Amino acid sequence: MISKKMEGLVNNNSVIRRMFEEGKKMAEEFGADKVYDFSLGNPNVPAPKKVAETIEALLAKEEPTVLHGYMSNAGFPEVREKIADSLNKRFGTGFTADNIMMTVGAAGGLNCALKALLNPGDEVAAFAPYFVEYRNYVANYDGVLVEVAPDTETFQPDLEAFEAAVTPRTRAVIINNPNNPSGVIYPEETIKDIAEILERKQKEYGSEIFIISDEPYRELVYTGAEVPYITKYYANTIVGYSFSKTLSLPGERIGYLVIPSEAADYEQLFQAVTIANRVLGFVNAPSLMQKVVAECLDEKADIGFYAKNRDVLYDALKEYGYSCIRPEGAFYMFIKSPVPDEKEFTEEAKKEHILLVPGSSFACPGYVRLSYCVSYGTCVNSLPGFKRLAEKYGL
Numbered sequence: 001m002i003s004k005k006m007e008g009l010v011n012n013n014s015v016i017r018r019m020f021e022e023g024k025k026m027a028e029e030f031g032a033d034k035v036y037d038f039s040l041g042n043p044n045v046p047a048p049k050k051v052a053e054t055i056e057a058l059l060a061k062e063e064p065t066v067l068h069g070y071m072s073n074a075g076f077p078e079v080r081e082k083i084a085d086s087l088n089k090r091f092g093t094g095f096t097a098d099n100i101m102m103t104v105g106a107a108g109g110l111n112c113a114l115k116a117l118l119n120p121g122d123e124v125a126a127f128a129p130y131f132v133e134y135r136n137y138v139a140n141y142d143g144v145l146v147e148v149a150p151d152t153e154t155f156q157p158d159l160e161a162f163e164a165a166v167t168p169r170t171r172a173v174i175i176n177n178p179n180n181p182s183g184v185i186y187p188e189e190t191i192k193d194i195a196e197i198l199e200r201k202q203k204e205y206g207s208e209i210f211i212i213s214d215e216p217y218r219e220l221v222y223t224g225a226e227v228p229y230i231t232k233y234y235a236n237t238i239v240g241y242s243f244s245k246t247l248s249l250p251g252e253r254i255g256y257l258v259i260p261s262e263a264a265d266y267e268q269l270f271q272a273v274t275i276a277n278r279v280l281g282f283v284n285a286p287s288l289m290q291k292v293v294a295e296c297l298d299e300k301a302d303i304g305f306y307a308k309n310r311d312v313l314y315d316a317l318k319e320y321g322y323s324c325i326r327p328e329g330a331f332y333m334f335i336k337s338p339v340p341d342e343k344e345f346t347e348e349a350k351k352e353h354i355l356l357v358p359g360s361s362f363a364c365p366g367y368v369r370l371s372y373c374v375s376y377g378t379c380v381n382s383l384p385g386f387k388r389l390a391e392k393y394g395l
């Protein structure tokens with residue numbers, strides 16, 4: 001029989017994935033144009049043209065045994081160097097190839113970081129609402145996820161609650177900026193405050209506490225707000241990045257970790273995450289896609305498409321009486337449920353062929369997540385259903 005740990009995961013499989021599968025079945029039954037699936041953060045914007053052009057050029061000129069072969073577990077050195085140079089140009093950092101490890105998406109990178117850092121029973125703090133898989137990633141290495149309750153007025157971190165949550169067992173803090181599912185951006189002052197709290201706690205406890213900055217949505221910003229680059233504010237930081245959203249390549253599973261030289265025991269830490277890449281079974285990030293993204297670092301998907309979707313949905317939902325924060329980044333909207341049990345609301349929404357994810361999946365019950373990386377038509381055509389739901393609940 002399967003392990004007890006997996007038994008629990010099987011019995012509590014991801015709500016997001018269940019919704020996604022249910023949406024496909026509903027589309028077969030009612031027609032895809034009559035189902036409004038806002039469940040999964042699967043980009044609907046095509047990758048920039050340069051991605052396909054680069055793939056074609058690489059296939060034509062590169063030696064296949066190199067292009068599709070093994071390399072260092074950390075990735076191709078020339079790819080890592082290009083990424084380091086790009087980051088230095090954009091953020092005024094001083095990285096080299098020796099600070100970059102190519103990963104199988106941001107998720108693969110987070111798992112490598114946690115594998116390298118955690119001993120059984122170590123704690124990892126995360127600001128609610130947070131991406132549903134964080135708890136599973138931490139549990140993979142017998143760690144304990146500690147939730148920091150949100151300020152539901154702003155969905156900015158509650159710093160007083162955060163400071164109280166940091167204990168002698170705290171080994172890491174996960175920050176997701178811009179945030180999934182709320183769409184808010186944590187500003188520079190907030191990052192500085194978090195860093196100051198951790199500096200004090202490190203001295204108090206005599207141990208290192210790492211920030212793991214999960215940044216797959218860094219480029220998806222609509223309001224002109226800046227997303228702080230955390231290594232500039234706190235030395236013990238690991239940055240996880242993915243090209244899934246920036247270049248609309250979620251299925252290609254390509255990203256990287258940044259381990260700054262200023263981090264405690266940097267050389268040992270970099271070696272640890274690199275070995276984790278191997279022993280977790282990733283071995284190395286996809287070879288072809290490493291070389292592709294290295295040539296597309298200045299490219300990004302059309303975020304104007306997402307902004308248009310955000311605006312039509314946000315304006316209409318506010319008009320109908322729903323309560324939600326206007327997203328500054330990513331492509332999610334976190335909406336207050338009209339009833340305390342948001343799962344009841346998601347079931348009612350299904351009757352309108354609208355698929356939403358309950359906020360309890362993100363450690364924030366009473367809310368639902370809407371992912372607007374869908375077609376503009378899906379957004380517009382869903383509005384009558386949202387209006388009927390608002391009328392039903394007397395909004």
